[in-house]
Amino acid sequence: xxxxxxxxxxxxxxxxxxxxxxxxxxxxxxxxxxxxxxxxxxxxxxxxxxxxxxxxxxxxxxxxxxxxxxxxxxxxxxxxxxxxxxxxxxxxxxxxxxxxxxxxxxxxxxxxxxxxxxxxxxxxxxxxxxxxxxxxxxxxxxxxxxxxxxxxxxxxxxxxxxxxxxxxxxxxxxxxxxxxxxxxxxxxxxxxxxxxxxxxxxxxxxxxxxxxxxxxxxxxxxxxxxxxxxxxxxxxxxxxxxxxxxxxxxxxxxxxxxxxxxxxxxxxxxxxxxxxxxxxxxx
Amino acid sequence: xxxxxxxxxxxxxxxxxxxxxxxxxxxxxxxxxxxxxxxxxxxxxxxxxxxxxxxxxxxxxxxxxxxxxxxxxxxxxxxxxxxxxxxxxxxxxxxxxxxxxxxxxxxxxxxxxxxxxxxxxxxxxxxxxxxxxxxxxxxxxxxxxxxxxxxxxxxxxxxxxxxxxxxxxxxxxxxxxxxxxxxxxxxxxxxxxxxxxxxxxxxxxxxxxxxxxxxxxxxxxxxxxxxxxxxxxxxxxxxxxxxxxxxxxxxxxxxxxxxxxxxxxxxxxxxxxxxxxxxxxxxxxxxxxxxxxxxxxxxx
Amino acid sequence: xxxxxxxxxxxxxxxxxxxxxxxxxxxxxxxxxxxxxxxxxxxxxxxxxxxxxxxxxxxxxxxxxxxxxxxxxxxxxxxxxxxxxxxxxxxxxxxxxxxxxxxxxxxxxxxxxxxxxxxxxxxxxxxxxxxxxxxxxxxxxxxxxxxxxxxxxxxxxxxxxxxxxxxxxxxxxxxxxxxxxxxxxxxxxxxxxxxxxxxxxxxxxxxxxxxxxxxxxxxxxxxxxxxxxxxxxxxxxxxxxxxxxxxxxxxxxxxxxxxxxxxxxxxxxxxxxxxxxxxxxxxxxxxxxxxxxxxxxxxxxxxxxxxxxxxxxxxxxxxxxxxxxxxxxxxxxxxxxxxxxxxxxxxxxxxxxxxxxxxxxxxxxxxxxxxxxxxxxxxxxxxxxxxxxxxxxxxxxxxxxxxxxxxxxxxxxxxx
Numbered sequence: 001x002x003x004x005x006x007x008x009x010x011x012x013x014x015x016x017x018x019x020x021x022x023x024x025x026x027x028x029x030x031x032x033x034x035x036x037x038x039x040x041x042x043x044x045x046x047x048x049x050x051x052x053x054x055x056x057x058x059x060x061x062x063x064x065x066x067x068x069x070x071x072x073x074x075x076x077x078x079x080x081x082x083x084x085x086x087x088x089x090x091x092x093x094x095x096x097x098x099x100x101x102x103x104x105x106x107x108x109x110x111x112x113x114x115x116x117x118x119x120x121x122x123x124x125x126x127x128x129x130x131x132x133x134x135x136x137x138x139x140x141x142x143x144x145x146x147x148x149x150x151x152x153x154x155x156x157x158x159x160x161x162x163x164x165x166x167x168x169x170x171x172x173x174x175x176x177x178x179x180x181x182x183x184x185x186x187x188x189x190x191x192x193x194x195x196x197x198x199x200x201x202x203x204x205x206x207x208x209x210x211x212x213x214x215x216x217x218x219x220x221x222x223x224x225x226x227x228x229x230x231x232x233x234x235x236x237x238x239x240x241x242x243x244x245x246x247x248x249x250x251x252x253x254x255x256x257x258x259x260x261x262x263x264x265x266x267x268x269x270x271x272x273x274x275x276x277x278x279x280x281x282x283x
Numbered sequence: 284x285x286x287x288x289x290x291x292x293x294x295x296x297x298x299x300x301x302x303x304x305x306x307x308x309x310x311x312x313x314x315x316x317x318x319x320x321x322x323x324x325x326x327x328x329x330x331x332x333x334x335x336x337x338x339x340x341x342x343x344x345x346x347x348x349x350x351x352x353x354x355x356x357x358x359x360x361x362x363x364x365x366x367x368x369x370x371x372x373x374x375x376x377x378x379x380x381x382x383x384x385x386x387x388x389x390x391x392x393x394x395x396x397x398x399x400x401x402x403x404x405x406x407x408x409x410x411x412x413x414x415x416x417x418x419x420x421x422x423x424x425x426x427x428x429x430x431x432x433x434x435x436x437x438x439x440x441x442x443x444x445x446x447x448x449x450x451x452x453x454x455x456x457x458x459x460x461x462x463x464x465x466x467x468x469x470x471x472x473x474x475x476x477x478x479x480x481x482x483x484x485x486x487x488x489x490x491x492x493x494x495x496x497x498x499x500x501x502x503x504x505x506x507x508x509x510x511x512x513x514x515x516x517x518x519x520x521x522x523x524x525x526x527x528x529x530x531x532x533x534x535x536x537x538x539x540x541x542x543x544x545x546x547x548x549x550x551x552x553x554x555x556x557x558x559x560x561x562x563x564x565x566x567x568x569x570x571x572x573x574x575x576x577x578x579x580x581x582x583x
Numbered sequence: 584x585x586x587x588x589x590x591x592x593x594x595x596x597x598x599x600x601x602x603x604x605x606x607x608x609x610x611x612x613x614x615x616x617x618x619x620x621x622x623x624x625x626x627x628x629x630x631x632x633x634x635x636x637x638x639x640x641x642x643x644x645x646x647x648x649x650x651x652x653x654x655x656x657x658x659x660x661x662x663x664x665x666x667x668x669x670x671x672x673x674x675x676x677x678x679x680x681x682x683x684x685x686x687x688x689x690x691x692x693x694x695x696x697x698x699x700x701x702x703x704x705x706x707x708x709x710x711x712x713x714x715x716x717x718x719x720x721x722x723x724x725x726x727x728x729x730x731x732x733x734x735x736x737x738x739x740x741x742x743x744x745x746x747x748x749x750x751x752x753x754x755x756x757x758x759x760x761x762x763x764x765x766x767x768x769x770x771x772x773x774x775x776x777x778x779x780x781x782x783x784x785x786x787x788x789x790x791x792x793x794x795x796x797x798x799x800x801x802x803x804x805x806x807x808x809x810x811x812x813x814x815x816x817x818x819x820x821x822x823x824x825x826x827x828x829x830x831x832x833x834x835x836x837x838x839x840x841x842x843x844x845x846x847x848x849x850x851x852x853x854x855x856x857x858x859x860x861x862x863x864x865x866x867x868x869x870x871x872x873x874x875x876x877x878x879x880x881x882x883x884x885x886x887x888x889x890x891x892x893x894x895x896x897x898x899x900x901x902x903x904x905x906x907x908x909x910x911x912x913x914x915x916x917x918x919x920x921x922x923x924x925x926x927x928x929x930x931x932x933x934x935x936x937x938x939x940x941x942x943x944x945x946x947x948x949x950x951x952x953x954x955x956x957x958x959x960x961x962x963x964x965x966x967x968x969x970x971x972x973x974x975x976x977x978x979x980x981x982x983x984x985x986x987x988x989x990x991x992x993x994x995x996x997x998x999x
Contacts, residue, residue: 013381114306118313164470171504259404419829530970531970
């Protein structure tokens with residue numbers, strides 16, 4: 001009975017998550033003039049790879065004309081997306097791992113006020129800070145650089161990462177650290193050698209959250225990454241809407257390709273996320 | 284054990300200095316890239332900053348007063364509140380269910396987890412376009428499916444009804460954001476010692492009692508984080524409403540209103556004042572449950 | 584103004600010292616900001632280099648995004664690029680904000696005469712955009728549907744249009760013959776503007792007072808026509824949530840007979856068999872009019888130079904190159920952007936390169952700007968009100984009378 005409930009729950013979850021993604025896949029495989037049809041087909045009647053061809057091929061046709069393939073742009077944007085998301089993830093996780101521990105275990109002036117203030121910036125809408133931030137970034141010469149975009153991502157995702165890591169450290173028994181301190185280990189050494197390995201699942205969850213949040217960003221790169229030297233996929237894909245023709249097939253094909261890197265990352269990081277903190281300790 | 288010399292310097296002692304060192308990058312980044320721009324915008328909201336008009340005179344609270352009486356703004360508030368209630372409910376219940384399933388799924392977890400986060404990997408524009416097709420009145424999946432099960436007899440134009448429109452926009456938002464809640468709660472579930480459940484089982488506690496006595500209290504801080512972030516994101520809902528139903532009053536969210544005021548009508552400071560109000564509202568709502576959670580689950 | 588510059592200067596200074604700046608690569612390529620449909624292929628940029636011995640740094644952004652980008656940059660007193668896209672609907676705002684240079688000096692008198700749409704981009708006597716990308720509305724119809732319903736010629740008046748649509752519906756050729764977007768989007772608003780012209784009137788008088796509140800006015804009749812056609816099933820009930828591009832999808836699949844507010848440039852797509860299921864049957868006709876003499880609106884795109892742009896002379900040379908007959912022809916044949924110069928349009932038609940060219944040339948001759956004195960700064964606010972109220976009227980939430988009154992009130996408020 002309980003097993004049945006479990007499988008039923010999994011089935012619903014899979015259907016909910018995959019349904020629309022599947023629909024996107026179907027659209028990406030449907031020829032443009034068959035997109036609008038009276039009959040609802042749950043799988044494509046004819047399969048075409050022309051949209052993927054446009055993404056990966058050397059040349060393609062658009063509005064009846066031979067044009068350059070979008071692959072050079074697409075691959076560049078894919079690279080930019082991966083790079084900026086990875087950079088933002090690494091920086092955020094490192095800062096949050098050390099900072100959150102300081103907020104939990106160390107006493108220093110202004111600690112709690114600072115924490116509340118930083119977490120409160122979670123509520124700041126992108127529009128509210130965009131224009132002053134743009135002035136700052138121009139002044140610093142950081143518009144259209146990887147460093148600039150990375151710093152903005154970090155500032156946007158740090159509050160959540162910090163809060164999450166703080167709750168992870170709070171849930172950890174102080175006794176482990178105290179034992180090490182009594183043995184004469186420094187606080188920083190204890191953090192790196194004893195606390196961080198135990199906080200693995202929390203760190204992985206933070207990394208996944210940060211990576212995926214950065215991956216889906218739109219407003220920030222739109223303003224701060226104007227050219228292909230740093231422009232990510234999220235800004236490139238809407239450009240497949242030409243003025244009198246929405247290339248649904250191409251957009252969905254690009255979306256399906258864009259799913260792959262984060263999905264692979266999660267498959268890989270999951271190995272670390274499974275190692276439950278106390279599951280290891282209780283053995 | 285401690286000399287008076289050390290205790291006097293405790294304020295700037297090694298511990299405090301290490302703490303300040305470790306939080307310095309946070310202060311620098313958050314201060315420079317969020318707090319400073321925020322202050323500039325707050326100051327601007329007391330001036331009339333409209334590029335189409337000469338000068339930027341000080342207007343005090345006039346921008347805020349104008350927002351109180353604008354019927355479009357008032358309706359956007361109502362819409363946004365509906366979005367918050369529906370999305371946060373779906374995300375929290377669905378996310379909790381997903382996290383519990385994931386926590387239990389053993390060897391299949393890596394695949395299940397990858398599937399659960401897929402909605403979030405999809406670029407937002409592609410996401411909105413897929414749902415636009417699903418909701419399409421003539422060829423959409425939703426009409427097709429409901430008709431084939433016999434729930435409706437003819438195609439529905441979903442966005443003709445205000446409440447249906449609000450629900451549909453919320454569903455798209457919740458679909459994309461639910462993985463976030465699921466991962467936060469999964470991380471919280473991971474930190475519950477397995478031994479607690481074993482002890483409870485020996486005492487003969489039912490699964491429900493185990494859930495309400497062990498699981499829920501122990502993931503409460505994760506729950507507070509998840510609730511706050513989903514509330515904040517729901518207050519900031521923009522893409523879904525804009526792409527699915529344009530500027531229609533029926534589904535216009537606060538952020539769409541901000542966009543239209545600041546970027547479309549170039550009434551810049553008015554839009555910024557509204558965005559600040561939205562920020563305060565989302566923080567106030569989040570604070571409600573954060574404080575509640577921390578008060579109720581304080582157990583040392 | 585001083586307060587703001589000081590504050591931002593202080594911020595910038597503080598941060599420059601905080602972060603090591605990475606200077607942008609010093610490039611002498613001219614930065615230009617264009618929409619995706621003007622992504623110039625290498626062949627064209629090579630020609631530019633050959634002619635001016637300069638290179639281009641082309642930044643493309645999606646349509647809604649270009650505007651956001653320009654506004655953000657200009658608010659921060661920094662040019663987004665040396666030359667940018669300038670849409671007809673932005674003219675009033677960007678003109679009164681003083682964000683763009685007067686470009687009338689860079690055009691010869693012959694060129695100005697050859698570019699009838701420059702008046703759309705004139706604000707306060709200044710030409711802040713040079714039109715290079717033409718768009719005007721024609722009626723596109725499916726001649727196969729008309730033939731099946733036994734109609735020989737395309738309708739020339741709204742009444743004939745209505746009669747033809749009814750005949751097509753009764754014969755069962757298609758369920759909903761008329762395609763018009765009625766969602767709360769800009770495309771629905773522009774379709775109403777066009778129909779207002781078709782009913783022989785204008786939106787505003789010379790003093791910009793609304794003319795569409797009176798039930799006898801063209802604007803009122805146009806909206807009533809749309810709502811009635813929807814009620815009678817001549818327009819697909821789904822139109823209340825369809826945008827203009829989705830109406831175009833319907834036409835391509837043969838679901839509708841008339842794309843009344845058709846985009847002239849769209850004929851190339853409609854007649855392309857790989858994109859359209861009605862490639863054989865798509866045809867263009869002049870926009871119907873109650874007086875029998877067709878009128879239409881032009882919604883062209885232009886290029887402008889921000890006041891804070893660097894290297895303005897090169898930007899001017901680029902704009903002039905975009906106006907070359909050769910570039911314009913390439914722009915049409917390679918990218919599908921219709922030329923703005925009448926002489927180039929004629930040349931294309933003579934060479935047989937223009938789909939349905941005779942109709943397009945005739946329609947192009949009667950193109951009017953939506954606002955004779957240039958698009959006013961309050962246009963986006965007005966247009967937003969049109970979209971939402973038209974949508975509400977179509978959904979039956981308010982009457983046509985209430986809708987036009989609400990639009991007029993919004994227009995008067997926005998003008999203050």
